[in-house]
Amino acid sequence: MRAGTAVAAGVSAERVRLVRSGRVLVDGVDCTLEPGTFTGLLGPNGAGKSTLLHVLAGVLDPDAGTVRLRDRPLPSTRARERARSIALVEQSLPGETSQRVREVAALGRTPHRSLLAGNSRRDLDVVENSLTAAGVLRLAERSYSTLSGGEQQRVQLARALAQEPEVLLLDEPTNHLDASAQLETLGLLEKLAAEGTAVAAALHDINHAAAACSHLIVLSGGRVVASGPAGSVLTPELIQRVYGVRAELLRHPLTGRPLIALAR
Numbered sequence: 001m002r003a004g005t006a007v008a009a010g011v012s013a014e015r016v017r018l019v020r021s022g023r024v025l026v027d028g029v030d031c032t033l034e035p036g037t038f039t040g041l042l043g044p045n046g047a048g049k050s051t052l053l054h055v056l057a058g059v060l061d062p063d064a065g066t067v068r069l070r071d072r073p074l075p076s077t078r079a080r081e082r083a084r085s086i087a088l089v090e091q092s093l094p095g096e097t098s099q100r101v102r103e104v105a106a107l108g109r110t111p112h113r114s115l116l117a118g119n120s121r122r123d124l125d126v127v128e129n130s131l132t133a134a135g136v137l138r139l140a141e142r143s144y145s146t147l148s149g150g151e152q153q154r155v156q157l158a159r160a161l162a163q164e165p166e167v168l169l170l171d172e173p174t175n176h177l178d179a180s181a182q183l184e185t186l187g188l189l190e191k192l193a194a195e196g197t198a199v200a201a202a203l204h205d206i207n208h209a210a211a212a213c214s215h216l217i218v219l220s221g222g223r224v225v226a227s228g229p230a231g232s233v234l235t236p237e238l239i240q241r242v243y244g245v246r247a248e249l250l251r252h253p254l255t256g257r258p259l260i261a262l263a264r
């Protein structure tokens with residue numbers, strides 16, 4: 001993740017601004033999500049994390065600035081190419097569908113198929129692997145709407161994995177998950193990044209971000225207040241300034257990774 005410069009792969013935003021109902025939600029944001037990185041988007045409630053993810057995914061058009069996919073402005077990229085390249089896992093989980101879990105995950109293959117074609121052998125294999133990676137293969141024949149919030153969240157992750165995206169964007173991917181599933185999901189995202197995907201996730205847990213992310217972007221009031229390699233961004237001063245809590249940087253006794261003690 002580098003500030004401001006265009007790259008040959010991944011997604012970048014340059015001086016992005018988004019206004020809704022007369023309110024500036026995101027302002028002057030520069031960021032680049034490079035292949036092989038896992039970027040955490042941090043910031044308090046209402047900082048603009050979800051909005052920025054939606055802008056990077058092309059779901060919201062910025063009022064100013066440019067979003068690029070592989071150096072090409074997003075609006076000049078064909079919708080199908082965009083859908084093949086960028087996956088967004090939303091925070092709220094569409095739960096009304098009567099589809100089975102396997103069918104929901106298979107929706108991720110849609111941009112890869114021609115209009116009338118069914119699932120190829122490869123499509124079926126990718127869906128199976130995605131369900132396995134997201135830990136929901138055992139739920140494959142269940143009706144999606146009968147699943148718990150955490151189970152639905154994992155199925156949405158499987159759907160995004162089935163898309164085989166170059167850029168994977170996730171809005172609070174661990175918020176419905178138990179402690180074990182949270183760590184599994186973060187481990188999976190780290191692995192995807194290590195394999196070359198550009199991964200970015202809005203996260204509320206600062207320790208998750210410190211432990212799993214290679215890079216961080218910290219937002220406050222719609223602006224980037226800090227960005228860079230995770231190890232250099234999270235200082236006690238920054239945490240105090242952005243979240244208004246005291247912080248001390250420690251080392252996790254079990255993993256050796258950064259651990260941040262927080263207090264009011």
Ligand SMILES: Nc1ncnc2c1ncn2[C@@H]1O[C@H](COP(=O)(O)OP(=O)(O)OP(=O)(O)O)[C@@H](O)[C@H]1O
Nearest residue numbers: 020021023025043044045046047048049050051052
């Ligand atoms: N359509 C809209 N019109 C006006 N304000 C909006 C609109 N959509 C979002 N907002 C506001 O924009 C701000 C940023 O919202 P956003 O959801 O991006 O924040 P966030 O950092 O993801 O917050 P959270 O951590 O609570 O999920 C919030 O104050 C929100 O109320």
